[in-house]
Amino acid sequence: MILVTGATGQVGSDLVPALRALQGADRVVASGRRVVPSSPTRGRYESLDVTDLAQLETLVRRYEIQTIYHLAGMLSARGEQQPERCWQVNVGGLQNVLNLAQRYHLKVFWPSSIAAFGPSTPKFQTPQDTVQAPTTLYGITKVTGELLCQYYAQQFGVDVRSLRLPGLVSYRAQPGGGTTDFAVEMFYAALQNRPYTCFVQPDTRLPMMYMPDAVEAILQLMRARPEVLSVRSSYNLAAVSFSAQELATEIRRRVPGFTCRYQPDFRQAIANSWPVTIDDSRARQDWGWQPVYGLSNLVKEMLQQLASRLPLPQADCRQKIEFEEVSC
Secondary structure: OEEEEOOOOOOHHHHHHHHHHHHOHHHEEEEEOOOOOOEOOOEOEEEOOOOOHHHHHHHHHHOOOOEEEEOOOOOHHHHHHOHHHHHHHHHHHHHHHHHHHHHHOOEEEEEEEHHHOOOOOOOOOEOOOOOOOOOOHHHHHHHHHHHHHHHHHHHHOOEEEEEEEOEEEOOOOOOOOOOOOHHHHHHHHHHOOOOEEEOOOOOOEEEEEEHHHHHHHHHHHHHOOHHHOOOOOOEEOOOEEEEHHHHHHHHHHHOOOOOEEEOOOOHHHHHHOOOOOEOOHHHHHHHOOOOOOOHHHHHHHHHHHHHOOOOOOOOOHHHHOOOOOOOO
16 A cells, blocks of 8 residues: 655645556555545545654554655745744654654655755756755755655665655646746746746746656656665756746747746745756666656646646637647
8 A cells, every 4th residue: 555645735646646547546545734535536535744653653554554655845935934844844754754664664755856955066967966055944854854764774774765856847736835836837827818927037947847757757766676776865856957038938939928027036045056957867877767858848738738727718829729839
C-alpha cells in the first residue's frame, strides 16, 4: 500500500492519479490537511497533519503502508510569511516520516527544491554537489531535509529518494504560494482575457518543468534499483529554463492580445537567489532521466488543458484556433 501526504497540493494533484492508474485506486491512500470525503471515484482519502506522529503512525499501521510519497510542505513565499509553521511542517513532518520509515521498513520519496541553493551557488549549470546557502527559511528546510534523508539512508538503511524539483507548471492545482507561481498564474489571466501583473522582473529566468515530466521523474526514480543510486540527499533535476518575458511572449503567440506588466514584490529577492540552469547529469547517468517538454509544447498543452476546465470569455479567435501559433 502507498500513502501520499500533501495529496491535494501541486504535485499530489497529478501524482495521485498517476499512482492509482499504475497501482490500482484501492492501493493508494491520499492524505492532507483538508477534509475531503472518500468516494468510489476519488479513492481512499484521510485527513492528516504530518506534524502529528501518532496520527501518521496510525495510518501506516491501519493500511499496512509500504511506501510513502511525502509531499506535505509549505512553499517558499508562504514559508517566509509563516516561518515557525514552515519549520514544523517541512522539517518536523519529514522527520516523522523518516522515523516511521526506519521503524516499519518503508520506502520514501520526498521532494527537495532548487530553493536549497542560494546566492553563492553557481547560477549556471548548477552542479549536483555545490554550495548550499539559501536565504529563505523554505530553502533552509530543504537543505535540512536533504541532510536528514542522507543521514537516515546512511545510518539506518532507510530507502529514501529525493529530487530537487525546479519550478513546476501544472493545470490541475491552483497556485499555492510559491515563487514560481507566475508561470501558472499567467495562463489563467490569458485565458480569462485579463492583463497579468507579474511579481518578478521580465528578465527573471528560472529552471522550470511541466508537471507530467516531474511526475514521470518521480516514478522513474522510485522504480530505479537501489544499487544504481549514487545520491541519497537529493538529485538535481532539470527540463527547461525561461524568463517571465519569454513565457509571456510564447503565450501571446497563441493568445493574441494577452498583456503582461511587471511589478516585482518580495518574491523577486527569492527568485534572484536561485539558479538559472541546472546540471542534472547525475540523474541522467544513474537512472536515465530525460525530459519531454520544452517551452513551446508546455505552453500549448497548458492552454489546451486549462481551456477545457475554465469558464472562458465569449468565443473569439483564441478558441477557434485551438492555441496554435497565430496572428489575428
